[in-house]
Amino acid sequence: xxxxxxxxxxxxxxxxxxxxxxxxxxxxxxxxxxxxxxxxxxxxxxxxxxxxxxxxxxxxxxxxxxxxxxxxxxxxxxxxxxxxxxxxxxxxxxxxxxxx
Numbered sequence: 353x354x355x356x357x358x359x360x361x362x363x364x365x366x367x368x369x370x371x372x373x374x375x376x377x378x379x380x381x382x383x384x385x386x387x388x389x390x391x392x393x394x395x396x397x398x399x400x401x402x403x404x405x406x407x408x409x410x411x412x413x414x415x416x417x418x419x420x421x422x423x424x425x426x427x428x429x430x431x432x433x434x435x436x437x438x439x440x441x442x443x444x445x446x447x448x449x450x451x452x
Contacts, residue, residue: 353380356446358439359390364452365399371450372402380407383446385439387413390452391422394431403430411438 355375359368372382384402386394391412393399403410411432417424424433432438443449 353447354445355380355382356442356449357382357384358442358449358451359384359386359393360388361452362389362392365393365396368393368452369398369402372405372408376405376407382408383442384408384410385412385434385442386410387416387436387439389420391417391420394422394424394427400428400431403428411442413439 353375355371357368357371368384372384375382382402394412394417402408409432410430411434412427413435414424414433415435427433
């Protein structure tokens with residue numbers, strides 16, 4: 353199963369990490385798309401570390417990050433600097449989507 357997680361808030365970091373780890377433990381693939389105030393999580397090493405896990409794909413809305421004043425220079429290259437197109441692709445390819 354492919355799980356999509358739309359992260360549009362910075363209030364649920366621990367839940368996003370926990371859901372991702374639980375899905376991976378069950379053998380699922382996880383795609384995370386980060387936008388709006390959720391982009392502030394991109395400065396958190398524990399959040400960014402998820403991109404290093406097998407079967408995790410991460411991207412974020414560059415426009416949201418810029419609007420929120422989020423410094424993106426230290427974000428790992430494995431996290432795709434994207435747009436709402438990446439969100440649409442996640443929505444289309446995921447079997448289930450969680451919004452946090």
